[in-house]
Amino acid sequence: MKIEAFELERWQSIWENQVELNIAESGVEPLTLRELLADSNTDPARILDARLGYPQTNGSQELRARIAALYDGAKAENILVTCGGAEANYVATWSLIERGDEVVFMQPNYMQVAGVAEAFGAKIKPWRLREKLNWAPDADELSKLVTKRTKMIAVCNPSNPTGAVLSEEVMDAICKAARKAGAWILADEVYRGAEFNGKTTPSFWGRYERVLCTAGLSKAYGLPGLRAGWVVAPAKIAEKLWGYHDYTSIAPTMLTDRAASVALEPRQNARLLERTQRILRENYPVVRDWLAKHEEIFSHVAPRAGAIAWIGFRKKRDTARVAEELREKKGVLLVPGEQFGMPGYLRIGFGENAEKLRKALARFDEWLKDEGTCKFGAGSVRAFSAQRSAVRGRLTVRSAGRKR
C-alpha cells in the first residue's frame, strides 16, 4: 500500500529538535507528571506503584467513564481509549473507508484523515473554509459536495489551523447533509476545551446517530507526551473499533491509563483547561501586536480556540519556501500552509514560552527586512529542493496482512 508523506508531521519530526526557535507546535507548554499530580485527589503511589502490565486494552472502566462524562449521554461503553488522537483518527478512518468511497474533507486541516483515507482508496473532496467568512465553511457548498458515495464527512472543530469554531447552525447543516447521504461524520475535537472565552465548544456527539468523535489530552490538556486519545462512538461501533485497535497498539500503557484518569478527574480537568486558557490569553497578544505592525503584509482572523495563529500573505507567496528560509536562515520553525492543504498561509504556535515567541517573531522581522536583498545561492536552492522532495516523497507501507 502506498501512502503520501504526512508533510506536517515529517516537517516537525525532522526539524523540531534541531531549530533554535520552534513555534510550530499547536499545543501549550506541557505539564510535568509532578505538576499533574499536584493538587489532585490521587495518591502519587497509584502511579508509582502501578505494575507495568497491560491495562484493560480499550481503556480502564474508570478512564472510559471519565472520558464519557465529557459528552452528554455517553457511557463508558461508547469509548475506546487510543494512543493519542492520531490513533483514534487512524482506527476510525480504517474501519470506515473502502476503495471507491468519497470523503468530504474540511480544508485547511490537519491532513492525517485525508492521507489515511486516500491510502485506503477513497476520493478526497476538499470543503474549503473561507477567510471572508472568518474561516467558517459555506454550508451550501457542502450539499453540493455530498453524494450517495460519500462515506464520511471529516471535520476538525475547533479548527486546526484556523482556530475557528463552527456555529451550531453549521454543525446542524453538516448533520443534515450526512443524514441525507447516510454518511458518517468524523469530528476531530482535540482542541475542544482550549477556547479563549472558556466556553467549551459543543461536540458533534449526540447530534446524529452516525458520529465518531476523536480527541485526547494532547492539546487542550497540555499532555501530548502521555499519548492519551479516544474515540467516542455508538456502543456497537466502539466495540468494532476495539477489534481494529488490537491490530495497532493493542492497549494504552498502564501509565497513560492511570495518568489520564488523574487528568480527567473533574476538579483536575477544570484546573488543566483553565491553565491552557490562561496561557492562550497571555501569549496571543504577542502575536496579535506583531501582526498589527505588519497589517499591510499579513491578513489574520483572531483564533477562538487553540494556541495557533493562522496568517496569510496578502501578496501571493510560496509559503513552503518562506518557512524553509525562516528555518534555514533564522533558526525559526513554523508551519507553511501547504502542509494544511492551503498554500499562502503560515501557522504560528504561541502556546509555549512568550519570550521564545517574541524572539522568533523578531527573527521573522529580520527576515522581512532581508527579503529582496538576500537571494538564495545555488547551493541552498539545491539543498532546499532535496529537503522538500525528502518530505514529499512517497512512503511505502506494507499492508498488515488484512484483506480489505
Ligand SMILES: Cc1ncc(COP(=O)(O)O)c(C=O)c1O
Ligand atoms: C487536529 C489534530 N488531530 C489529531 C492530532 C494528533 O494528536 P495526538 O498528539 O493526540 O495524537 C493533532 C496533532 O497535532 C491535531 O492537530
